[in-house]
Amino acid sequence: MASGQGRVLELAVLGSLHETPLHGYELRKRLNALLGMFRAFSYGSLYPCLRSLLAQGLIAEEQPAPSAIVGGRSKIVYKLTAEGKERLQDLLTQAGPAAWEDESFGVHFAFFRHTEAEVRLRILEGRRSRLEERLDSVRTALARTRERLDSYTLELQRHGLESVEREVRWLNELIATERRASSQEERPERDTTSTDE
Amino acid sequence: MASGQGRVLELAVLGSLHETPLHGYELRKRLNALLGMFRAFSYGSLYPCLRSLLAQGLIAEEQPAPSAIVGGRSKIVYKLTAEGKERLQDLLTQAGPAAWEDESFGVHFAFFRHTEAEVRLRILEGRRSRLEERLDSVRTALARTRERLDSYTLELQRHGLESVEREVRWLNELIATERRASSQEERPERDTTSTDE
DNA sequence: GCGTCGATGTATCGAGCCGATACATCCCGA
DNA sequence: TCGGGATGTATCGGCTCGATACATCGACGC
Structure with a gap:
């Protein structure tokens, strides 16, 4: 149990290491820049987390090129193993409800390029329904509250609702784009001028 | 140590109990509706948290009115003690840098009505500078990154920056309002038509 | 040469917090 | 009368964080 939520860090590390080997200090900088x-x-x-991944054989220490040892400060550079790449794929494609959570969603999104359209849509839509649930629950709870709220609390509610609503709208756009792209992919009628990526 | 960040729950409970005594189950509902x-x-x-507050003498169990015992399901209603009210005031007025953090700021804001204008301004401005630091650090980190980012990562960055920028703008409005209100309070030139609250 | 300051780098600790879960009671409708 | 859903208290394992310790490197002034 408890294996769903907490594993986000693992995914973030695996995903970052997929591009290029890194040591702890720089890995942290990357992650903080990205997310x-x-x-x-x-x-x-x-x-x-690095120690755990190492113990699982998902990452490995990379010895520096012998010629470059001289001046280097002691650092431990980690690289992804073949098992690590597999695990990364699994984590990305088997993304369950945990992926719609606040802390997890951003990480999954950041590695969307490694996933299939189907998975992307599932995560995007799950995230959206999660936010809509939250919206509903807060709204009904608020409606039931007969007590008068002070102006600060009201403003906080207003701001919070607006933020979440905006997020939902953003997701709607992404979902629409994703759908458009995948339907076009199915039926590629050489419309050209697209796919500038 | 560790006494700054984690205490938000304590503040949230104390603040909720200030209005009316509550038992755990309903307290949770209130908090989730509010925040x-x-x-x-x-x-x-x-x-x-309730147990800890009880041990500290900041809250106390409230015995139900003897006449009402009959049908009630067993529940433990907590109320704020005099010490608890003091502590609440302290937590609110002595709010340090921990209060600008994501998890703490909302809680502090929700109880702004119990604070003085000076404290409110301090928290609002602290929160703003915290967000601006974050903006800076991410932006410079991104600028240094020469690697080409895929379109998903770019979109995530764009969305994240926009959200935080919007939050800063919101804070700016609140700060301006707060300043206007307090300067008007100092020099109350019966402009009237204001203070509709 | 020499001190020292900030960036780089690895590592751990105490403590807070969460999701899941276990239990138990009450109420209402089929 | 039976079951499901809301009410209610409580705990456990495990993840995560901020703070901190410790060490080295490069650059600067002097």
Whole structure:
């Protein structure tokens, strides 16, 4: 149990290491640059995670090229193993309801390029329904509350609802784009001028 | 140490109990209605917190009116003690940098009505500078990254930056309103037509 | 040469918090 | 009368965080 939520860090590390081998310090910088807007990555969780991944054989230490040893400060560079790549694929494609959560969604989204359209749609829609549930539950709870709320609380509610609603709208656009892209892919009527990527 | 961040729950409970005595189950519902847009409150933290507050003498069990005992399901209603009210005031007025954090800010804001204008401004401005730091750090980290980012990552960045920028703008409005209100309070030139609250 | 300051780098600890879960009671409708 | 859903209290395992310790490197002034 408890295996669903907490594994996000693992996914984030595996995904980052997929591009290029990294050591802890720089890995943290990468993660904070990539996802710092949504959450902060700390050593207190990063290093234990690296150790665990190493023990599982999903990552491995990379010895530096012998010629470059001379001046280097001692650092431990990790790279993804073949098992690690498999695991990354599994984590990405088997993304369950845990992936719609606040802390997880951003990480999954950041590695969408490694996934299939079907998986992307599932995550996007799951995230959306999660947010809509939240919206509903807060709204009905608020409606039931007869007590008068002070202006600060009201403003907080207003702002919170607006933020979540905006997020839902963003998801709607992404879902629409995703659908358009995949239907076009099915029936590629050489419309050309598209696919500038 | 560790006394700054984690105490938010304590503040949330104390603040909720200030209005009216409550038992655990309903307390949780209140908190989720009030702040569910920003975070979720779970029993796993709520009950230990209640026990801790009880041990500190900040809350006390309230015995039901003897006439009402008959049909009631067993429940433990907590009320704020005098010490609890003091503590609540302290937590609110002595709000340090921990209060600008994501998880804490909403809770503090929800109880702004119990604070002085000076404290409110301090928290609002602190929160703003925290977000601006984050903006800076992510932006410079991104600028340094020479690698080409895929379109999903770019979209995530764009969305994240926009959200935080919007939050900063919201804070700016609140700060301006707060300043206007307090300067008007200092020099109350019977402009009237204001203070419709 | 020498001190020192900030960035780089690895690592751990205490403590808070969460999701899941177990139990038990009450109420209502089929 | 039987079951399901809301009400209610409580705990456990495990994840995560901020703070911190410790060490080295490069660059700067002097």
